[in-house]
Amino acid sequence: MTMAVGTDFSLGTVQVSLSPRERFAEFLQARGKRVTRQRQTIVDHVSSRHEHFDAEQLLEELRRTPAGSRASRPTVYRTLAEMVEAGLLRKMVLDGRAVYEHDYGYPQHDHLYCTGCQKLIEFSSDELVRIRDAVAAQHRFRARGHRLIVMGLCIDCRSARSTSRHQDRV
């Protein structure tokens, strides 16, 4: 998913007017952190990328990139964590490893996770949030966010599925 540079739009509640790269630079500067070549490479690469990925995948992709723009495994992990802190990425855990997706300028959403092909389908539901908040209130709990994964089979996998075992992994 590509983020437009210099756009100004609002989705749900989030107001976006900086490119991810700019937003990240701002975040770093605000904390006395430095805008290094590696960090820029990573934000840029991630921003020009499709939805979901994990650290190893990203690392692999960077490896195929011009020599100057590479980053080591530790740097990738460190930078992903910073991007999550900066609100650029959202992290979730699937099958034991962390999966990231864009979270900058995107409305909150949840996922349908196909246990057949590991596909993630996004959806969002205001009603869901309404219920979440109602339940939280009942328990005198202040909800800051949530994570919902609906497991099951997508239409493609529903056909030839009878032998294989479906595991509950999340």
Place this chain on the structure above:
Amino acid sequence: MTMAVGTDFSLGTVQVSLSPRERFAEFLQARGKRVTRQRQTIVDHVSSRHEHFDAEQLLEELRRTPAGSRASRPTVYRTLAEMVEAGLLRKMVLDGRAVYEHDYGYPQHDHLYCTGCQKLIEFSSDELVRIRDAVAAQHRFRARGHRLIVMGLCIDCRSARSTSRHQDRV
């Protein structure tokens, strides 16, 4: 998930007629697996236990038990996996490690997770399931189950919270 042989239950609030130990023995026998001392120790201990725990915790508790009833780490892990298969336990991943809770004779539910004190509060909502199924249907997806964790702060932690950083871990 395997359905019990000879159990008697009704949906909504599940009715159970076998003890966890019996249920597990049945499950094992049905698969030509053996009812060993270790497996019995583990089911019994887990069944007499409170809600949420992880493998290391269980292992630790078993260590304090009469010599004859211990089980090694690999056996604990193997048995927990079997109990999940047998529908006795539910597994979820929090902060990178697997957490188990009872799933036999318990109605389906979700959790409020306090990022302040790591407390888990259970709740359940029929409305939620209704929405889940509606959304799944819209995407021609067959929902088999879901996992919802609402993150936030419990009432106890809401007081002295201003300095510390709350992390999104799930």
Place this chain on the structure above:
DNA sequence: TTGTCTGCAAACACTTTGCACTTTT
């Protein structure tokens, strides 16, 4: 220059596996 960042290698936490021996059936 000064202090942060990077990459390497090593350490990590949690979980799984290979294998010889023990136990259930």
Place this chain on the structure above:
DNA sequence: AAAAGTGCAAAGTGTTTGCAGACAA
């Protein structure tokens, strides 16, 4: 006796850390 289970030690994952040299500010 035959087959499956156990424990040990070792190997795996995915991720994090200590540290010396490299580099932004």
